[in-house]
Amino acid sequence: MDITEIIARKRDGGELSEREIRQTVEAFVCGEVGEGPMAALLMAVVLRGMTPAETTALTLTMAHSGDRLDLSEVPGVKVDKHSTGGVGDKTTLVAAPLAAAAGVRVPKMSGRALGHTGGTIEKLEAVPGLTTALDPDRFRSQVAEIGLAIAAQTEAMVPADKKIYALRDATATVESIPLIASSVMSKKLAVGADALVLDVKVGEGAFMRDLAAARDLAGTMVEIGLRAGRKVVAVITRMDQPLGTAVGDAAELAEAAKTLAGEGPPDLVELAETLAGHMLLLGGVVEDAEAGRARAHEALVSGKGTEKFVEMISAQGGDAALLDAPDSLLAAALRMPVEVARDGFVTGLDAREVGLAVRHLKEASRNGKHLCGVLVHKKVGDSVKGGPAVTVLGPPGAEQAMEEAAERVKRAYSVGEEPPASPPLIVETVSG
Ligand code: URA
Numbered sequence: 001m002d003i004t005e006i007i008a009r010k011r012d013g014g015e016l017s018e019r020e021i022r023q024t025v026e027a028f029v030c031g032e033v034g035e036g037p038m039a040a041l042l043m044a045v046v047l048r049g050m051t052p053a054e055t056t057a058l059t060l061t062m063a064h065s066g067d068r069l070d071l072s073e074v075p076g077v078k079v080d081k082h083s084t085g086g087v088g089d090k091t092t093l094v095a096a097p098l099a100a101a102a103g104v105r106v107p108k109m110s111g112r113a114l115g116h117t118g119g120t121i122e123k124l125e126a127v128p129g130l131t132t133a134l135d136p137d138r139f140r141s142q143v144a145e146i147g148l149a150i151a152a153q154t155e156a157m158v159p160a161d162k163k164i165y166a167l168r169d170a171t172a173t174v175e176s177i178p179l180i181a182s183s184v185m186s187k188k189l190a191v192g193a194d195a196l197v198l199d200v201k202v203g204e205g206a207f208m209r210d211l212a213a214a215r216d217l218a219g220t221m222v223e224i225g226l227r228a229g230r231k232v233v234a235v236i237t238r239m240d241q242p243l244g245t246a247v248g249d250a251a252e253l254a255e256a257a258k259t260l261a262g263e264g265p266p267d268l269v270e271l272a273e274t275l276a277g278h279m280l281l282l283g284g285v286v287e288d289a290e291a292g293r294a295r296a297h298e299a300l301v302s303g304k305g306t307e308k309f310v311e312m313i314s315a316q317g318g319d320a321a322l323l324d325a326p327d328s329l330l331a332a333a334l335r336m337p338v339e340v341a342r343d344g345f346v347t348g349l350d351a352r353e354v355g356l357a358v359r360h361l362k363e364a365s366r367n368g369k370h371l372c373g374v375l376v377h378k379k380v381g382d383s384v385k386g387g388p389a390v391t392v393l394g395p396p397g398a399e400q401a402m403e404e405a406a407e408r409v410k411r412a413y414s415v416g417e418e419p420p421a422s423p424p425l426i427v428e429t430v431s432g
Helices: 003-011 018-029 036-047 052-063 094-102 120-124 136-146 159-170 178-188 209-225 249-260 266-284 289-301 304-315 320-324 328-329 353-365 397-412
Strands: 080-085 106-110 148-152 195-202 231-236 335-339 345-349 372-378 390-394 415-416 426-431
Touching: 003 018, 003 036, 018 036, 018 159, 036 159, 036 178, 052 159, 052 178, 052 209, 080 094, 080 209, 080 266, 094 106, 094 120, 094 148, 094 249, 094 266, 094 289, 094 304, 094 390, 106 120, 106 136, 120 249, 136 148, 136 304, 148 231, 148 249, 159 178, 178 209, 178 328, 195 209, 209 426, 231 266, 249 266, 249 304, 249 328, 249 372, 266 289, 266 426, 289 304, 304 320, 320 328, 335 397, 353 372, 353 390, 353 397, 353 426, 390 397, 397 415
Parallel strands: 080 106, 080 195, 106 148, 195 231
Antiparallel strands: 231 426, 335 390, 345 415, 372 390
16 A cells, blocks of 8 residues: 555545555554654545545444444443534533433443534543543443443544544644544444434534535435444534533533533523434434424423433442532632623624634643633623623633633624524434
8 A cells, every 4th residue: 555645646636445545544543654644645635525435435444443332232222422513512411311311222432622622521521530431341231221321432442533533633634524424423333322313513613614514414424324224313503602601621511410400501402402302213212303302301300311410420430419519510710701892782602713712721721621611691692781791711820821712702702783683503404
């Protein structure tokens, strides 16, 4: 295999064979191909794209690059959920317990932060004592016993995605339909769930900025899943401003807990119940997605979703008592209230900028990274006359970086004379 020739062919818009893709990925995982050539190839893919055959080959190679999790002995229908990444997107921490409480088993392998978006794993790790490093036996028995586990991808699972994901994060090669589709679907195929609900984000704060691209990504992933024998539904949802009112690991975990306790922001509640509804439909618990959403809502108001979340946190070694007072997770954080420059109505709040502000704040903080974040008090449509629009959160010692984050978040706001019309959060559903 000549890696230079492979890079050049993709650079010039040519097609790679299944064998070339497999050999390149295997050589990268074992270190024979270095990060330099691989980054060049990834950039060529970002610029030139991949054919469906190339994307399938990449997905399957990555899915088979390490251990796979056999869940066939776990009884019941197993339904996974995955988001393509957003800002303030703590939906898994709400939807997964609701779906599990309402009767499906949820085996969830989650990722770490990527680009300007946060990662579910870092959010969960804000709970003292909690581990997301579950070995396969522990993961399987937790799914069998309590119906819910959220774990980090282990070193041995999908190592190709782990390495490529980190390189993409460092080389501005995240925004690509074949790379995102293969990254998501390789992890999903390596975990033996029967069905999958995908939340495909679209908008300024998403990797897919326009609807045509989001539809393309959703269709690509649904197709890969169906070909691999899984039931897959993709829900396309807006990601222009942060979801809910909290961005940052501990802040989002606290918001998820409050949402399960019935005190959530309307956009997060709507999305979590909708996705949990689709999970219940794929799991055969209900006849249609609306009935699924109603079941998820019942699990929320009855407190059964919280009970499931507490069970999961305890099973993973976390201090679940914290959920009685979720804001105590932020007790050690410094708080910097920030006002926007002029009066009026918020016409836009750039989620990408808010996500990047939090990412840079985390990078600049030596300790207490989970305390870094932003509480959003004014969202699109709100009046910004008086009072802080956001509060920047950070650990002691991070004051300078918090000032910089505050400036960036301030610039993320657009303010006008009139409140704008808000597009619906849930755009459409794509299924096979
Ligand atoms: N989520 C993933 O798992 N991979 C991507 O590339 C983007 C979002």
